[in-house]
Amino acid sequence: MYEPGQTVRIRALQPPGHVRTPHYLRGKTGVIERVLGPYENPEQRAYMLPAPEKPLYRVRFSMAEIWGDGAEHPEDTLDAEIYEHWIEAAHAA
Amino acid sequence: MGGDAAGPVPTDQHDFALWEKRVDALMILGAARGHFTVDGLRRALEDMGEQAFEDMSYYERWIASINQNLIEAGVYSLEELGSKMEEVRTRGETYGAAQDV
Amino acid sequence: MPHDHHDHLSPSGHPYRSDNDAPLSYWQVMEIAVRELMIEKGEVTAAEVAAQIDAMDARNPSHGARVVARAWDEPEFRAALLADATNATREMGFDIGPMNLVAVENTQDVHNVIVCTLCSCYPRNLLGLPPDWYKTREYRSRTVKEPRKVLAEFGVELPDNVTCRVHDSTADMRYIVLPARPKGTDGWTQEALAELVTRDSMIGTGLAKQP
Numbered sequence: 001m002y003e004p005g006q007t008v009r010i011r012a013l014q015p016p017g018h019v020r021t022p023h024y025l026r027g028k029t030g031v032i033e034r035v036l037g038p039y040e041n042p043e044q045r046a047y048m049l050p051a052p053e054k055p056l057y058r059v060r061f062s063m064a065e066i067w068g069d070g071a072e073h074p075e076d077t078l079d080a081e082i083y084e085h086w087i088e089a090a091h092a093a
Numbered sequence: 094m095g096g097d098a099a100g101p102v103p104t105d106q107h108d109f110a111l112w113e114k115r116v117d118a119l120m121i122l123g124a125a126r127g128h129f130t131v132d133g134l135r136r137a138l139e140d141m142g143e144q145a146f147e148d149m150s151y152y153e154r155w156i157a158s159i160n161q162n163l164i165e166a167g168v169y170s171l172e173e174l175g176s177k178m179e180e181v182r183t184r185g186e187t188y189g190a191a192q193d194v
Numbered sequence: 195m196p197h198d199h200h201d202h203l204s205p206s207g208h209p210y211r212s213d214n215d216a217p218l219s220y221w222q223v224m225e226i227a228v229r230e231l232m233i234e235k236g237e238v239t240a241a242e243v244a245a246q247i248d249a250m251d252a253r254n255p256s257h258g259a260r261v262v263a264r265a266w267d268e269p270e271f272r273a274a275l276l277a278d279a280t281n282a283t284r285e286m287g288f289d290i291g292p293m294n295l296v297a298v299e300n301t302q303d304v305h306n307v308i309v310c311t312l313c314s315c316y317p318r319n320l321l322g323l324p325p326d327w328y329k330t331r332e333y334r335s336r337t338v339k340e341p342r343k344v345l346a347e348f349g350v351e352l353p354d355n356v357t358c359r360v361h362d363s364t365a366d367m368r369y370i371v372l373p374a375r376p377k378g379t380d381g382w383t384q385e386a387l388a389e390l391v392t393r394d395s396m397i398g399t400g401l402a403k404q405p
């Protein structure tokens with residue numbers, strides 16, 4: 001389990017098929033904004049398979065982290081919902 | 094598609110047609126019956142590929158996805174679908190005329 | 195007219211639908227076939243489909259506007275909404291069903307905007323069906339990367355000292371923006387305040403109207 005304020009990295013996996021994690025956030029580092037609770041894993045739900053519950057988090061990223069020099073306004077932020085199995089602990093950037 | 098380059102956001106707005114609202118209703122009712130999930134609908138939408146976004150309207154993609162999921166769930170067979178679509182086409186040349194009485 | 199026996203009146207009461215008289219498309223044929231097969235298989239009834247459409251037509255941004263106006267007027271409700279929007283709005287009679295709702299507040303330092311890059315997630319129970327632009331490739335692609343340019347196209351110019359927070363709504367949560375209360379509205383009733391709350395102000399592509 002992760003806690004609000006913790007720095008995390010989104011795993012940069014690229015499997016085919018339906019994955020909820022947005023492509024533009026894979027490999028990026030953010031901070032847990034809040035814990036949303038357990039939800040059935042959409043990667044199984046997409047195929048009508050038994051779907052175990054996984055913790056879901058809202059993770060906040062800076063635009064500078066996501067887009068680098070291409071960021072429109074580096075301090076702006078983006079929040080997205082990420083499942084725990086797509087998250088790994090990281091050190092603050 | 095997050096982050097891809099694209100032009101100005103189009104602001105045209107249309108009133109939803111009856112057939113579009115029916116697609117929306119079938120999505121909600123079919124999910125409520127447990128035949129598919131929002132994730133299954135998205136999976137089928139994504140499997141249509143990028144070109145479907147150019148060639149098909151929003152509710153065209155959704156009815157295609159709903160149908161794909163209902164076929165996979167075994168609610169009806171491809172043969173039943175094909176026969177029904179063939180029969181619907183014989184009813185008339187407009188959406189209004191093709192409704193069953 | 196051959197098509198009026200199954201026609202569905204819109205809230206405007208307009209009985210004639212030009213789309214019913216356009217040449218039948220492949221996808222319309224599929225919709226009719228899927229719906230009739232669902233009915234024949236006992237999965238749904240025609241009445242359920244019609245009732246679902248009625249419910250859809252009955253939901254519109256005035257619901258969300260009532261929530262916003264109440265949050266502006268009642269500090270305790272505002273706190274409850276920001277802490278747990280699912281339950282706060284359910285107690286007002288706006289059930290979001292199996293979804294959960296998160297309310298994000300605009301202040302003088304922060305402006306929030308909502309997008310769904312995966313498809314078209316939208317707080318339908320409070321705002322009705324999403325506008326066409328919300329579902330376009332352009333809005334979904336650009337809002338996560340250049341929200342200020344997108345907002346400018348909607349007429350919202352964010353000062354440099356305001357942080358823009360983009361929320362990518364991807365399925366389990368629905369988001370609604372609690373816009374900033376316009377100045378000069380002290381003592382207004384909730385009914386009057388609700389008139390200032392636009393649909394776009396609750397998505398974040400607009401601001402509440404000035405009195």
